[in-house]
Structure formats: structure tokens, C-alpha cells
Amino acid sequence: MEKQASEPQGSLLDILRMRPDIESGKTIERLNPTPCLVRDFIWPGQIIQLKAESGGGTWVACDIARGIVEGAKLISQFECSDPTGVIYLQGGMPHAHLVDRITRLTIGNNQCPIKVISAELFNSEDKPDLCNEIFQDEIFSWLTDNNDYRVIILDGVDCFLPDKPEPKDIGRFLSICRRTSVTVISVESNGRGGIPIPWGQADMILKTKALEGFEDLIIRCSFEKARSLKRDQQNTFFIKLQEQEGGKLAFTECFLDEFLKAKTVQLLLNNWSQTKIAKETGKDQSTISRWLNNWALPNSILVKDGRKCLLTEAGRKLLQVHGL
DSSP states (O other): OOOOOOSOBSOHHHHHHSOOSBOOSSOOOOSSOOSOSBTTTBOTTOEEEEEEESSOHHHHHHHHHHHHHHTSEETTTEEBSSOOEEEEEEOSSOHHHHHHHHHHHOOSOOSSOEEEEEGGGBOGGGOOOTTOHHHHHHHHHHHHHOTTEEEEEEESOGGGSOSSOOHHHHHHHHHHHHHTTOEEEEEEETTBSSOOOOGGGOSEEEEEEEOSSOSSEEEEEEEEEETTSOGGGOOOEEEEEEEOGGGOEEEEEOOOHHHHHHHHHHHHHTTOOHHHHHHHHTOOHHHHHHHIIIIITTTTSEEEETTEEEEOHHHHHHHHHTTO
């Protein structure tokens, strides 16, 4: 692969015309959008907000990008059924570091390319403005001529926005994306870095939280909003980032019963029914009942007061350990 330009450029089109940071093994013919981009997860033209807490959001976004271009499983849960190229616009990390993250997550079987557009690639006075109509028209004109790219990820893009973005300008950008079947994934880390997507325009809001107290990076993923998913497809799940052979990385599914037990205690204190807790944690109702009667009560995590459950000092320490 040709070396990417290390000096800042003066034009978005100059950067778009550069060879992709991660190339594909073949070109995908895409005449019409398919009904589903990632099975039971992402559809063409959707507007998705990824809300990250305590780190991990960029890792999740990188793995989503990797899975989409490979036509493979992403974040250990969802299978890409229609691989497509990804444009990753970011200002939060050095360009080389982000490319390295994605490269370490890939298995080298990319069907489509990834272009990473970082803030450092622009002259400071020439950075694109996501709210500027000329920029919006420029990038979508390029996308029309380059149909291999149907996903845009926006991560740490404060530097590509005015101090006070106008909702109508954000709305125009999102409307063009939806109309042209381009999926937008906006990454917001601790309330910053993404574009301000109005609640009504977001098709999905995926919340991620990096859990403390573990040697590996473990991330809890939960759905705050998911218009196109059934309720039983919106279960909270956990993923773990692990090193593979040759220095590669991969997210694997992580079953954290200890954390889920603590979460069950918290929800019981909030007067949730066992049925509702089962749906929230992804467990069945019999498991929730067993945790209550065979673990929480015998170990004095909770005590019964009539029909109510009360928290003990041991219970308070348990919730504190798990950040609840």
C-alpha cells in the first residue's frame, strides 16, 4: 500500500482521493441498497448514536467498521450481511493510532475499504465543517460517484463543528444521509465528540460502558433506543477485548454473572419485577429467582421486609464494587 501523506492537506477531496488506509481484496458491485446491512442490528440509511461512558467507545466503533468491511461478525454479536466501505471521520486520536487499532482488529480478509479522515490531515484553517452546506454537498457528491462507501462513522468530531451547531444544519446533513441510504454512526464519549443528534432523528442509541476493576477491557452494551429491533433483540450484553495470535485483537462475548447479580440487586431495590429484570439482563426468570433466593438472601446482600427488599452493608459494598 502506498504511504499516506503525512503533511496536512488543503482539501477534503484531496484526502478522499487518496488510497484507503485499509484496502479491500475485491470491489463490491452495489446497484441497490439491501434491506439489511448488519443482520438484526443496522439498516442502510439509519442514524445511530453510540454513547460511550468510561472509555471504550472508539474501540467499539473501530470493531463495527472492521466487521462491516469484512462482512463478518462485529462486537461479538452481529453478522454483517452486506459489506460496504466505511469512511471514519475523527479528531480525537493521532491518525496512525486509529488506523493501527482497526488494523489490529482485522483478519486481513476485507471485502471493502476503510478511509480514515483525521483532523491532522488538514491545514488548521481548512478543516471541513460538518454544518457547512458546501462541505455537505461536496462529500455526498463524492459518495455518489464512489458507491463503495455507504457508512460514515463520526468520532471525536468537535473540531469539525462550529462552537454552537445549528440544529437545522445537523438535520440537513442527516437528511441527506438517510435519503442516499448512507448509514451514520456518531460516537459520543462521556457526552462529547459526536454530532448532536436530536432524539427523534436517532434510529438507535447504543450505550457502552467500560467496566472498572478488570484486567481486560470489558464493555457493557445496552440499548437506550432501537426502533428497528424487537424487544427480545435489545438485551444488554458484555464484550471483552482480547489479544490473539500475532498481536491481533478481537472482541469476544463475555458472560459476567457476578456483575449481572449485582445489577439484579439494584433493580430489585427499584421495585422491578423479576420478569422485567430477566429481560433487562438477558437471563430467564428462573435464574433471577434463584439468584434472589439462593444467593442474595442467604448471603445477606438483601433482607426481606414484608414484600420489600432492603439493602444491607454487604449489598452496598457489592453495588459499589460494580459501579452501580
